[in-house]
Every structure is written in structure tokens, then in C-alpha cells.
Amino acid sequence: MNKLKTLIVDDNWLFREELKTFLRDYPEIDLVAEAETISEAIKKIQAIKPHVLFLDIQLAGESGFELFNKTDVTAKTIFITAYDQYAIRAFEVNALDYLLKPIRKERLTRAINKLLASNESHKGYLTNDRLEYDDIIYLMIDGSLKFIKVSRLKCIVAERNYSYIIYDDKKKELISKTLSEWEKKLPEKFFVRVHRSTIINFEYVEKVKKRKNYTHEVTIKGIDEPFIISRRYAARLKKKLT
Numbered sequence: 001m002n003k004l005k006t007l008i009v010d011d012n013w014l015f016r017e018e019l020k021t022f023l024r025d026y027p028e029i030d031l032v033a034e035a036e037t038i039s040e041a042i043k044k045i046q047a048i049k050p051h052v053l054f055l056d057i058q059l060a061g062e063s064g065f066e067l068f069n070k071t072d073v074t075a076k077t078i079f080i081t082a083y084d085q086y087a088i089r090a091f092e093v094n095a096l097d098y099l100l101k102p103i104r105k106e107r108l109t110r111a112i113n114k115l116l117a118s119n120e121s122h123k124g125y126l127t128n129d130r131l132e133y134d135d136i137i138y139l140m141i142d143g144s145l146k147f148i149k150v151s152r153l154k155c156i157v158a159e160r161n162y163s164y165i166i167y168d169d170k171k172k173e174l175i176s177k178t179l180s181e182w183e184k185k186l187p188e189k190f191f192v193r194v195h196r197s198t199i200i201n202f203e204y205v206e207k208v209k210k211r212k213n214y215t216h217e218v219t220i221k222g223i224d225e226p227f228i229i230s231r232r233y234a235a236r237l238k239k240k241l242t
Contacts, residue, residue: 003030004115005048009041009064010034010056010080015101019054019080022105026112038062042071050075052115057081065138076118078111133187139165141173151190154204154220155227156182158197169222192236194218194229208234 006029010016016034023029032048035041037059044050045067053075057064067073082101096118097111131137135150152167158179164172182199183191193199206219209226216234217226 004028004051005030005032006052006054007032007041007044007048007050007075008034008054009036009038009059009067010054011036011060012056015056015080019103022103022108028116029112036060038064038066038070041067045071045073045075053077055079069140076115078115130187131185133190139175141175150187151201151203153186153191153201154223155198155200156186157199166220166223194227194233194236198227198229200227208238 033044055064076096078097080099154166157164204221208218214231216229219226
């Protein structure tokens, strides 16, 4: 059996001991190292190249997400934290699952089963999963890491191999994701493509108005310029609105 090299990154030694005890019951897991800080984790990752990473989101004075900006992380990551407001499903990182402290053994077993299933298929577990409307996504915006609730997104506009997002009362912000990637991840119940370069959240739609030549325009709350949509895309939007 090929065991999965595993690294725990958490600044609480008592929690690490508890998790290590739990992990002994899973023969597929080979716990090879642990770290308390980001800098220590970077050294361990570069030295042992783990297959699996148990990563605390809130370390002492640091965010666990900083790790992904400071080194190349190829390990499948299971986030752990005591704060449920960080219940994220990030697609900017290789996220597999999310565990809330204190960890329950049955919940850990589910995470390990996901890990083993994803390892067998050679795919990340969340590769084809859609986001939920109440999920929080982790994005790099203008060199800073931000958490944004999916429900706050008003629209996404294509920009070559990137995209702009508009949320809350913010101006357009550039993201290193294509519109096709967004379309595969966003919940279909709320988001619809209205143009080859535009996806909107129909909960923010104020009105859809007919124009000449069978085109339409859709007005989004808080955005001055309406989006022009074709007859075909307008039909898709109206279907969702009804």
C-alpha cells in the first residue's frame, strides 16, 4: 500500500497530539511531519513534499492561507479551524475539505474517505463541485487575500484569460479565473450567463427590457450601465426569473 505523506500545520500542540492520535487509525495516512508556523511549514513542504496537508486557518499572528502565496503547495489540503465563519470552499487553492474544531472522529473519517476517493481518481475532490450560495470563497485581489461570500457577487465579466468581479458597492476587480471556470463553479440556481462575456446573479436583477433587433438589456442593482443580452440569453434569464 502506498501511504500518503501527511503534514499537520497548527500552532496548538494539544490539538496536534489529538489529531495525530486520530490519524493512527487510518493505515493509508503516513504522518511524517508537523509545523507550528508558516515559515516552519514552508521548510517541511519543500523538504518532504507531502501528499496531504492538515492546515489551520488561524495560526498565531498568521493566516494559514499565506502558505499558498509563499511556496508551491501541491498537497491536497484539509482546512481546520475553530471559527465556523471561515467555512470556505476555495478554488484558488487545492482544497479538499473543511473541519471545524473540536474535530469529531466520524467527521474526520468522512474527510479521509474523500481524500482516498480523490487520490484514486487522481482528481481534487472539489474539481467538479459547485459552490453553494452561502459559501465563502478565498480570492487574490490586487495582491491581497480576500474572503467574499458567493451571494455578494453581482456579476462576472470576462477579460481575456481573466475576469472582473463586481460585488457589494465595489468597482470591478480583476481575478485570475476565466469566465468558463466561474460558470462551472457558481450555483446554477442563482447565476446565469447572459452574454459570452458576462455572468450575472439574477437576485440583483432590477429589470429586463426589450431593445431593437431582438436584443435585451438587463439592469443590475447598483450598476449604472445595463448589460446587453441576445434574444437567446434573455430567454435563459427569463426562465430563471420565473
